[in-house]
Amino acid sequence: MANVLITGGAGFIGSHTCLVLLEAGHQLVALDNFATSSPESLRRVLAIAPPAAKARLRVLEGDIRDPLALDQAFSLGGGRFDAVIHFAGLKSVDQSVREPLSYWDVNVAGSRNLLSAMIKHHCHTLVFSSSATVYGHPHHIPIAESAPVQPINPYGHTKAAVEQMLADLASTVIENQAVAPSAERPPWRIARLRYFNPVGAHPSGRIGEDPLGPPSNLFPFVSQVALGQRPALRIFGADWPTPDGTGIRDYIHVMDLAEGHLAALEALWNGPAQMLTLNLGRGRGYSVLEVVKAFEQASGRSVPFQFVARRPGDAPWSVADPSEAGRQLGWWARRDLEEMCRDGWAWQRSHPQGYRSVG
Template identity: 50%
Template sequence: MNILLTGGAGYIGSHILVELLNAGHYVVVVDNFCNSKIDALHRVQEITGQSFITKKLDLRDATAVEQVFKEHYYDAVIHCAGLKAVGESTQIPLTYYDNNLIGTIYLCKAMAQAGVKTLVFSSSATVYGYPATVPIDEDFPLAATNPYGRTKLFIEELLRDLAVADSSWRISLLRYFNPIGAHPSGRIGENPNGIPNNLLPYMTQVAVGKLPELHIFGNDYPTPDGTGIRDYLHVTDLARGHLCAIEQLTQWAGGMMVHNLGTGRGYSVLEMVNTFEQVTGQAVPYRIVARRPGDIAICYANPQRANQELGWTAQMNLDTMIADSWRWQVNNPHGY
């Protein structure tokens, strides 16, 4: 298929790109590189031996987005572009709303104009807010607790309205839990700007000596050891989920489907630290600090719907996720 991949130079996007190319798809990548590096795309080409087209543009540039659809025909769009740090979103909410919402609106307008109505959207488990129970099903109430999560929730509502208004749209909402790991080659991985917002890159940068210590945000949550519990899945497993969703969408006459992508198992921050030290043999000094705004205590998925409807399941265990993350960090101590 011919696929437009937005945010294809990012952490998740670059791993999706590898899977798309290895599966024989023709891909055009668009990215504004505000929180990603062109080097990631060069390395994807090296890993796969496949070529693809790259266009540097901002999705909020409506004219540029329309031009992308005039230059190429697409069977589907995978939309990963967006700002994605929970903590940062609480500090600059307008930037998040502007970037994530406006970019998606212009993308959907250009798709409709070009007659391309098959879309996989990169959503997030943050749309569930404070879940009453775990594991989390797709039909749980939605109520995000931070601006980042609300942008994902608002986009979901936007796409739901679009699908109701025009039944020829085929839309997949993939609610990611916590992707970690890296490509086993060690050539592409998570490359955050500044101090990482996510746990694994924070730990690997401490272990490699780039940062002095890990800050654990709160140890007074209602969990067995007081630290937050999350559902971690390998980024390559996550990337495969997009291929499964695309294949399933092509069999639909129209409508929307929603799937959690997670393992169904939660690990606390302290469990992650201990496992990391066991797998890598590296110490991770840490300090307990205040909770972060917008964080919740426990979040892990019920992935059964994705298993049954998409034929997808997470395959890699936590040791593999950590080993791949560490390989990436050791091979790229300063990122790209």
């Protein structure tokens, strides 16, 4: 049983990962300031988790930018965590263009603060939420981890900056006169996980994605149109160089993603000092029109749409090469588009107002 700090544990990916880790027998402290989430998600996690797991999750309200909150989290963890999984952050590309400093503050300064606390409390094992956004406009599809990191928006810049900070930490040199001239490195075990497009929900339909305000991702938008909360889906571009003219993305079920975190945690915890950089995607792309059709089938509702102009900065294709995660972690995404739509719809239908809905 590992003792793990989960920052941003109440969020979409964090809550599903807390559940998977509890089911695997780990002990967790979830630290979250609920800036973009609700504490209800973690109450639901406890309700779904096996009874024996309930005592293994503690929740602390606090901000990763506040060193005292981090000290408090470490003391709740008994002074020492075996590992940290770091989800806390802001994730909207559009908002990052309007408020870049908020993104540098939370995503970069917050991460730096967390790393300082980890060093202070002798924890050197970290799983970090990075993003396929770091690839910008990739030259080759599928995208391998060796593709250049060249983000094209402030959100992507902050993820790339934290990735660089972690690489610098992993190669820190410690002066050690006793073993001179060879230099020692601190025993960092780091996984930089580059997610593609997480969607869906836990099959119980009790936890799911709950965006604040109008969603910027396709799936919550499609769900809200299917529910009649929005009149139509706007599809940005019908003339991309793809088979049906709409953009293609690599969607990954959030439960597969959560299991990827469990695999990364266990690989690091049992493994040598190392830094892994891994794509977490399915390796299969779907167009916007394919998603609409699959969602209509899963929900039995129609999803009206209209084509509008392309958005500046969008790319026609983004599909992961996930084979390195398979090799390093023995992990592959297993759930298909039908399951993503079915589980996402089960959540949305029963929670039309997210966690503000009764149920």
